[in-house]
Amino acid sequence: MLLDSADLQAIWLTVRLASVVTVILLLVGTPVAWWLARTRSWAKGPIGAMVALPLVLPPSVLGFYLLLAMGPNGPLGWLTSRLEIGPLPFTFWGLVLASVFYSLPFMVQPLQNSFEAIGEQPLQVAATLGASPLNAFFSVALPLAKPGFLTASIMTFAHTVGEFGVVLMIGGNIPGVTRVASVQIYDHVEALEYGQAHRLAAVMLIFSFLVLLGMYLWRPNPKKG
Amino acid sequence: MELHLQLHKQQGDFTLELDLNVSGERIGIFGPSGSGKSTLVSCLAGLNRPDSGRILLDGKPVFDSTARINLAPEKRRIALVFQQHGLFPHLNVRKNLLYGYQRCPTAERRIELAEVAEVLEIADLMGQMPETLSGGQSQRVALGRAILSSPRLLLMDEPLSALDDDLRYRIIPYLKLVSERFRIPFVFISHSLLEMRLMAEQVAVLEKGTLTAVMTPEELARQRMGISPSGYINLLELGAPQERQRLLAFPWAGGELLLSGGATAEPGMFELSSKDIILCKRHPEAISARNLLPCTVRNLFETGSKIGVELDCKGAVLVAEIVPDAARELAVTIGSTIWAAIKASAFRRL
Numbered sequence: 063m064l065l066d067s068a069d070l071q072a073i074w075l076t077v078r079l080a081s082v083v084t085v086i087l088l089l090v091g092t093p094v095a096w097w098l099a100r101t102r103s104w105a106k107g108p109i110g111a112m113v114a115l116p117l118v119l120p121p122s123v124l125g126f127y128l129l130l131a132m133g134p135n136g137p138l139g140w141l142t143s144r145l146e147i148g149p150l151p152f153t154f155w156g157l158v159l160a161s162v163f164y165s166l167p168f169m170v171q172p173l174q175n176s177f178e179a180i181g182e183q184p185l186q187v188a189a190t191l192g193a194s195p196l197n198a199f200f201s202v203a204l205p206l207a208k209p210g211f212l213t214a215s216i217m218t219f220a221h222t223v224g225e226f227g228v229v230l231m232i233g234g235n236i237p238g239v240t241r242v243a244s245v246q247i248y249d250h251v252e253a254l255e256y257g258q259a260h261r262l263a264a265v266m267l268i269f270s271f272l273v274l275l276g277m278y279l280w281r282p283n284p285k286k287g
Numbered sequence: 288m289e290l291h292l293q294l295h296k297q298q299g300d301f302t303l304e305l306d307l308n309v310s311g312e313r314i315g316i317f318g319p320s321g322s323g324k325s326t327l328v329s330c331l332a333g334l335n336r337p338d339s340g341r342i343l344l345d346g347k348p349v350f351d352s353t354a355r356i357n358l359a360p361e362k363r364r365i366a367l368v369f370q371q372h373g374l375f376p377h378l379n380v381r382k383n384l385l386y387g388y389q390r391c392p393t394a395e396r397r398i399e400l401a402e403v404a405e406v407l408e409i410a411d412l413m414g415q416m417p418e419t420l421s422g423g424q425s426q427r428v429a430l431g432r433a434i435l436s437s438p439r440l441l442l443m444d445e446p447l448s449a450l451d452d453d454l455r456y457r458i459i460p461y462l463k464l465v466s467e468r469f470r471i472p473f474v475f476i477s478h479s480l481l482e483m484r485l486m487a488e489q490v491a492v493l494e495k496g497t498l499t500a501v502m503t504p505e506e507l508a509r510q511r512m513g514i515s516p517s518g519y520i521n522l523l524e525l526g527a528p529q530e531r532q533r534l535l536a537f538p539w540a541g542g543e544l545l546l547s548g549g550a551t552a553e554p555g556m557f558e559l560s561s562k563d564i565i566l567c568k569r570h571p572e573a574i575s576a577r578n579l580l581p582c583t584v585r586n587l588f589e590t591g592s593k594i595g596v597e598l599d600c601k602g603a604v605l606v607a608e609i610v611p612d613a614a615r616e617l618a619v620t621i622g623s624t625i626w627a628a629i630k631a632s633a634f635r636r637l
Contacts, residue, residue, distance in 0.1 A: 183373050186334050189360035190367040191387030191436050201386075205377040
């Protein structure tokens with residue numbers, strides 16, 4: 063066997079985390095992207111900048127603030143204790159929440175671009191043909207933005223897989239709970255287990271390359287997005 | 288159909304200020320670009336909200352700022368055919384056609400797919416995707432899609448301007464046929480006087496955001512003869528021709544007209560400018576123009592620096608234009624007889 067059980071556990075956890083985050087962001091990011099693509103409100107600038115923040119912030123900064131917010135004195139911590147969910151830091155769901163923030167722009171920006179590319183006309187046509195805004199969204203905007211959804215989902219998934227700093231800040235390093243593949247590699251290197259680090263790193267590298275390759279091959283004509 | 292519009296809309300530097308009452312089944316809105324036609328269309332369809340005023344369609348308000356009524360576009364049942372066909376690229380022709388049909392309340396549906404497909408000759412295209420259609424096919428499908436939503440009113444916003452010249456006039460019969468066959472009143476928006484004359488029975492003329500006149504397309508064409516570089520365009524419906532000494536002889540007004548210039552030997556609609564008709568007081572002994580028609584002057588009208596002469600040629604009407612000097616020399620008066628000379632090359636097929 064190439065990878066030992068701890069490695070496999072880390073990979074499984076990574077896949078689970080990335081999948082959950084992608085699904086949540088599809089639900090959360092779509093309305094945000096739709097709003098950003100269509101609004102003429104002054105708030106578009108500030109909200110758009112906030113969504114993009116994780117692109118430039120060091121993960122440790124984001125992780126630090128999230129840790130404070132999730133802590134017993136933070137607003138999220140207060141909320142979770144009131145709801146009797148228990149504290150979020152160093153749990154899988156704490157990691158999920160942090161990753162949702164961290165990967166938000168990777169979902170929102172491709173979606174926003176593809177919504178903007180659709181333009182006003184198809185939705186106006188749909189409206190004059192009797193489609194309500196919600197109906198037009200599902201019957202026209204969603205199918206036309208399909209390539210955007212695919213790109214956004216892949217980017218989000220892959221980016222969550224590649225996360226490291228935020229995981230360390232929020233999740234720590236608990237096997238099976240928060241120890242994802244990137245952290246596992248770090249651990250191997252710390253323990254001078256270069257062989258194992260190599261194998262896991264190679265798996266990550268090949269996975270990332272295949273994901274990106276698939277994305278480029280699948281979309282020969284980006285104009286359609 | 289009765290349309291009452293009274294609205295005010297400010298858009299940047301542009302103000303649309305309209306008070307318009309029209310009734311009829313084929314209404315035209317005519318004006319140059321920038322006259323507010325498109326703003327008016329989007330206000331009618333509900334895609335743009337006027338600042339104030341009201342819009343009544345057959346007496347029922349679709350917008351009324353004082354009564355705080357502003358029906359959403361999907362509730363107005365006013366279909367719109369755009370300049371660009373606007374077919375949904377992810378749906379095939381059939382699904383495009385049925386998009387509005389499926390969203391129309393069952394009780395209100397009165398037009399069926401098969402019928403529309405037959406009239407528009409698009410039945411063979413059902414499985415195709417929009418990207419595989421030609422410009423004319425796309426526009427016919429877009430028209431069919433609008434019709435199938437059983438609208439109370441069909442808006443056509445420059446539906447022909449994206450098409451090539453020869454295609455444009457082949458679509459017009461479909462537009463009229465569909466409106467008559469399915470009894471859907473329409474508002475046809477265009478900057479083309481010729482399209483107005485082919486499509487509309489009443490024309491509202493817009494200029495710089497205000498209504499300047501409501502008249503018949505014929506009146507509008509005569510009024511604009513003096514300022515239009517192409518004069519007044521006579522429209523002639525000509526039957527099947529016969530070949531005669533390298534020219535084509537088309538039956539017309541009991542006699543015939545000789546045409547040249549690569550005219551194909553098919554019946555059709557032809558245009559002839561008022562500038563291409565030469566008037567002679569007496570029969571010229573010999574003339575190069577191949578058509579020499581005895582006419583009676585039915586009417587005279589002045590427009591700009593020109594005088595329009597309405598001629599009666601064995602029952603058919605032609606309009607010629609002359610300058611006042613010529614009018615004096617010819618001594619044209621209503622009822623006088625005169626000869627009209629027209630070159631065989633002056634006709635142009637639409």
